[in-house]
Amino acid sequence: MIAEVFDSPDDAVSEIAEGATILVGGFVSAGTPSNLILALKRSGQTDLTAVANNIGLGDLLDELCEDRQLARVIATFAIRASGGRKSRFESLYHAGEVELELVPQGTLIERLRAGGAGLGGVLTRTGLGTMMQDGKQVLELDGERWLLERPLRGDVALIKAWRADRLGNLQYRLAGRNFNPVMASAADLVIAEVEEIVEPGEIPADQVGTPALYVDRIVQCEPIPVRWEG
């Protein structure tokens, strides 16, 4: 399927429904779809579940807390153990106004991978003997104990790449890859924000980071630089 090119991030996210689960690519400042996140904010859609590595680390996902658009967040980094200025998310969380499911980073990516790859779950040692084990099945196989982690999928994935071609092939730069390629495999509707849209063939086939079949919508945007100052 050939991706559809949208003129604005607002149009690209306009059909996201109330209550949707949204995978958001990126790692702090790298490969983060900030234009799509701000478009989602402007859409005013509420009761959303966001799945992302982080919220409130200089990222704009925290902006969705301003008008309480998030009901639930699944993340690896959301609450700081150290002091410092609280994010909007942290304030809402401590007030009991948003739910948080904290997931180890390696487990989050493998749950998403399972979700995108048609697998029923993941067995990992990560989290055994910790509070991450609570409520989960522990399997003993050949004398080894494993924690069973279930697959995770989104209704929508918002991802960021450097370039797309008109078919939807994506190319990443530097450490901008992170969660993006796996999230692109694990949602019903995949929307990619890119810095440039080029003709098919301009991205060398061996430089394609996410093949076109995963990508439904592409929109070219001037990147919004974000930075975590700690």
Next chain:
Amino acid sequence: MPGASPPAGLSRELIALRAARELEPGSVVNLGIGLPTLVAGFVEPTDQILFQAENGILGYAGISESDFDPDLINAGGQPVDLVAGASFFDTADSFAMIRGGHIEAAVLGGLQVSAQGDLANWYVPARGGGSVGGAMDLAVGARKLIVAMAHVTREGAPRIVEVSDYPLTAERCVDVIITDLAVIDVTKFGLALRETAPGVSVAEIVGRTGAKLDTSGPLSEMSL
């Protein structure tokens, strides 16, 4: 020793330097957020240590002083430079490296380490929170786990304890503890003092350690 003035211990930079000396030449190493990030500044290029950042870099050289590129950061969000031969990959690959036993050593910060080497380093009960990031995967997957931390809390309470009362990062995962006062090995028989910081006595270390500490092995002063 409540009320006693703390012994002169190592600065954060010197803890990082001592942790850097613990790394094998030619190894692949992941550095946690906070104090451990300083370790990258204390390795010699001739050691050919490759630093892995869990956000998808193998081969970063340390914190960058040049223009900020949002796509070129370490796992703490700090800008980094690359070494020749660096590579990028996605998060699934990154944690395959980590859980799959491909990382020779990780240096992580700590809140508590127990006598059997349990690590607590992500959740502060008094603050009602914390974030796990990649710490649990690193604690489980790194072949050698070095914890670099202050020996006691700001209030003077031991961070090295018989049994941790903080939520754990992983059980039985720590191999070496490096603090401002000492280098301590976690062995199958318990904790063993290996080195003392300059000017710090064995009695001072024992007095600030909340778990049984074997001091009978060969002891030396840290060379810094």
